[in-house]
Amino acid sequence: MSGLEGNCEVHNPHDELCDRIAEKLPEESQIARAAELFKVFGDPTRLKILTLLSISECCVCDIAKLIDLSQSAVSHQLRILRQTRLVKYRKQGKEAFYSLDDEHVSEILSLGFEHAGEEQGGGR
């Protein structure tokens, strides 16, 4: 019927498809990097930080206030965001003003919110 049947376990039609897919698959390391990136976006605290930084640059203790979390926890998360190049900061006196590092970051943010927003309760 569809040309896709065949014993999946032993050999056959599927193998051909698998080979084609295997060829096109990105390298392991590239997938790992992309997963790492998504993982950083995948924590509510970090996502909040990124979202508020997409509105305006902000200093650490204000971030802590805005998301109601300890300064320590915020600082730890900011380190992760720094290491993954999602945020940058400028130091001014005692304060550190953080901001998004890259247009890309807000693009990913928007796309995420867009997709998360549309299909919630409804459907199917």
Added chain:
Amino acid sequence: MSGLEGNCEVHNPHDELCDRIAEKLPEESQIARAAELFKVFGDPTRLKILTLLSISECCVCDIAKLIDLSQSAVSHQLRILRQTRLVKYRKQGKEAFYSLDDEHVSEILSLGFEHAGEEQGGGR
């Protein structure tokens, strides 16, 4: 100099900024949903599955072969991908052919790979 200084702890200039940011921030629940979405993309196994499904629809045991993982583990991950509406499947005899549920999914994939690809070893 920048109009942003002022005691961060007690009160003042920052408060005004904080209020403006707080107003514009999405609701907690919306951020939670977006984070949940990113989290699903943030696991290498799931990202591999999504990536290979972006190339072609595929049955469970072939996925297991392609990413070299137990059938059980794959099935568990597919459930998560189903529940988050990232994949759909059609049953044909004993086999279940999975595919991406939505254009959006491959958009997010591409954007992720794009960003993950560019800045790795280099820069700054």
Added chain:
DNA sequence: ACAATATATGTACAGGTGAGCATATGTAAT
């Protein structure tokens, strides 16, 4: 030098998460 404030970091721990094993369910063939 000392105090005060902002931020960073080391450590510990509770809670979460992915993988495998065993097994259940569903489907087709004999």
Added chain:
DNA sequence: ATTACATATGCTCACCTGTACATATATTGT
């Protein structure tokens, strides 16, 4: 009905992760 195969699920466990607490570092003012 029985067997064989494909997939799904309950369970367990090793590992990871985010947070708070305590403390270190840096900067400014007195």
